[in-house]
Amino acid sequence: MQYLAKNMIPRPTEIVRASGIKVYDSEGNEYLDLTSQTLDLNLGHGHPVILDAVRSLLDTEGFTYYVSPRFKNRYVAEFAERLVGLAPEGLNKVNLHMCNGSDANEDALKRARKYHRDNNRRMIVSLNGSYLGASSETISASGGNIWKEPCLGGSGDYIFIDPMNPYRKPEGMTIEEYTEAKVREFERIVKSREDVAGIIMEIIPFNAGVLVPPPDYVRGIERVCRENDVAMIVDEIQTAFGWCGDIFASNVYGIQPDAISLAKGMTAGFPALAATVFKEKYDVLKPGTSEYSFGAQSLGCVAALANIDYLTTSGILDTIPEKHERFMSHLTRMKEKYPFIGDVRGLGLILGMEFIHDDGSPDMDIGVDVYHAAFERGLLINIPTTERGRHSAISIKPPIIITPEEIGDSMERLDEAIKSVL
Numbered sequence: 001m002q003y004l005a006k007n008m009i010p011r012p013t014e015i016v017r018a019s020g021i022k023v024y025d026s027e028g029n030e031y032l033d034l035t036s037q038t039l040d041l042n043l044g045h046g047h048p049v050i051l052d053a054v055r056s057l058l059d060t061e062g063f064t065y066y067v068s069p070r071f072k073n074r075y076v077a078e079f080a081e082r083l084v085g086l087a088p089e090g091l092n093k094v095n096l097h098m099c100n101g102s103d104a105n106e107d108a109l110k111r112a113r114k115y116h117r118d119n120n121r122r123m124i125v126s127l128n129g130s131y132l133g134a135s136s137e138t139i140s141a142s143g144g145n146i147w148k149e150p151c152l153g154g155s156g157d158y159i160f161i162d163p164m165n166p167y168r169k170p171e172g173m174t175i176e177e178y179t180e181a182k183v184r185e186f187e188r189i190v191k192s193r194e195d196v197a198g199i200i201m202e203i204i205p206f207n208a209g210v211l212v213p214p215p216d217y218v219r220g221i222e223r224v225c226r227e228n229d230v231a232m233i234v235d236e237i238q239t240a241f242g243w244c245g246d247i248f249a250s251n252v253y254g255i256q257p258d259a260i261s262l263a264k265g266m267t268a269g270f271p272a273l274a275a276t277v278f279k280e281k282y283d284v285l286k287p288g289t290s291e292y293s294f295g296a297q298s299l300g301c302v303a304a305l306a307n308i309d310y311l312t313t314s315g316i317l318d319t320i321p322e323k324h325e326r327f328m329s330h331l332t333r334m335k336e337k338y339p340f341i342g343d344v345r346g347l348g349l350i351l352g353m354e355f356i357h358d359d360g361s362p363d364m365d366i367g368v369d370v371y372h373a374a375f376e377r378g379l380l381i382n383i384p385t386t387e388r389g390r391h392s393a394i395s396i397k398p399p400i401i402i403t404p405e406e407i408g409d410s411m412e413r414l415d416e417a418i419k420s421v422l
Contacts, residue, residue: 018045021399021406023380032410033380034398039206040269042242043307044399050268053306054299069097069296070287079301082308083277086247088256091277096301097291098274101237102133104261105200107290109137111259111282112198112231122155124233125189125199127163129208132200132235141200144207144385159189159196163205164213167343167354175214183220190228198231198258203249206238207384209393210352212345215253222255231282232257237274241265242311242400244348245320252347258282268307273300316400320348326404327351327396330411338418340366351396352384366421367391373417379410 001009014026021044023031036042043050057063067073080094098104113122126132128143140154150156169178190196203218205211225232234257239249242265246252250260259278267273272294311317324346331344331353340363342356355363355370367383368391374381384395398410 020044020046021402029378031375031378031380032406032413034396034410035380035382036265036397036399037269038264039238039382039397040264041399042265043268043310044401047268047310047401049306049310050270050303053302054270057299057302063298065299066294066297069291069293073296073298073301075298075301075305076296079304082305083262083275086308086312087260087277088248088250090256090279091260093278093280093283095276095278095285095290096273097295098263098276099272099292099294100133100274101235101261101263102135102138103290103292103295104237104263104274104276105132105138105141105233105235106135107276107285108231108233108259108261108278109141109198109200110290111276111278111284112233114284115231115282116197121195121197122157123159123193123195124157124197125159125161125186127201127205127208128160129163129205129211130200130202130235131207132202161185161189163201163208163211164217165209165211166214167345176216179214179217179220182217183224186221187224190224190230196228196230198233199225200233200235202235202237203239203253204244204347204350206350206395206397209354209384210346210350210395212347218253218255222257225258231259233259233261236260237263238397239347239350241268241307242317242320242348243350243397245317245324247308247311249347266307267300267303270300270303273297273304320400323400323402323404323407324348324351326407327411330407330415334411334415334418337415338422341418346396349396349398349400349402352393353396354393356392362392364392367394369421370394370414370417373420374414377413377417379413379417381414 015023016026017024021033023033076096083094084092095107126141126143130143132138132142136153139152140156143160164182240262244252259276261276263274335341335344340355343354345352355366357363371383382395383391385391
């Protein structure tokens with residue numbers, strides 16, 4: 001480890017094998033993985049449909065594992081067609097020349113600004129608490145203070161607003177009034193300035209604490225964008241490909257944004273492929289301005305096609321509502337048992353728990369204690385934070401193939417972990 005840069009230093013545990021939602025370290029310890037590793041593995045570890053598809057392609061006589069994306073590729077074309085067929089109506093163009101979510105978000109930002117170049121609209125509205133990537137521009141676009149280092153680059157052409165947080169809505173407001181006020185806030189920004197090119201938003205701001213907005217909020221943002229020709233960019237890197245019960249969470253919310261950025265679960269975690277799906281009017285970039293050497297590769301596209309085939313034909317998406325209810329039942333019981341749990345929330349199999357002090361303010365420290373206590377009990381959870389020291393929540397995002405028995409086992413371990421921090 002002595003030669004690794006300090007931003008690469010891992011924890012001492014070495015994962016040596018895995019299957020489904022279970023991982024095993026070099027000491028033989030078993031862990032239930034409710035993180036899908038870096039929130040990627042919607043089908044869990046080593047799913048046979050992905051392995052079989054990749055092996056089949058590798059075993060094809062004469063197969064070359066790398067071909068320049070500038071050459072025609074039937075797997076790339078087929079996958080793009082499948083994405084358009086599953087995406088919200090009106091999104092009929094795909095860029096697959098990318099490798100990760102940072103690439104995809106940056107591609108969408110480029111398209112919004114290039115579309116509005118002639119009228120000098122460059123500003124993008126973004127949400128406080130968001131995490132949109134680790135390239136210079138997506139660091140600049142992200143709304144987490146931990147990344148606000150000017151030396152890291154990025155344009156800085158962003159306007160930040162707070163996301164909706166139904167748990168902490170203003171006192172005296174109904175959720176409907178709060179929703180309307182937040183939509184009006186965005187509308188005032190758009191109408192009071194002449195330089196707004198778009199908004200980029202995670203449907204569920206994951207790193208802000210798994211905040212689940214009401215459908216009327218997301219649809220309200222869509223309406224304002226449509227009425228003012230402002231690009232609505234939806235970051236679905238966390239939410240697409242099954243966790244919310246559909247291929248796209250945009251379909252769950254009933255919206256038709258201008259662009260959707262995709263990565264992570266698109267290939268069930270098989271590296272490396274990312275995409276943006278967008279409306280034709282944003283097809284404005286020239287070759288060489290948004291493409292990467294290892295994007296649009298056959299292996300990634302074959303893995304993604306196998307993933308989509310499984311998601312759309314196996315019935316696995318139909319199990320998400322029942323699994324959600326199982327998780328929420330366990331989490332709600334813990335909330336009733338432990339007074340320092342202020343809220344439990346989620347959509348599908350993306351779930352969060354927020355910890356509070358006696359006065360109801362966020363407890364910024366306890367999440368780390370729960371995280372470590374869970375690890376000691378063989379449970380992997382996540383701390384969604386975009387600001388150093390703000391660990392008032394934990395998140396749960398298991399592979400969607402998790403069984404009812406595994407849900408019960410994992411929640412028993414979480415309960416024991418929470419009890420231990422008392």
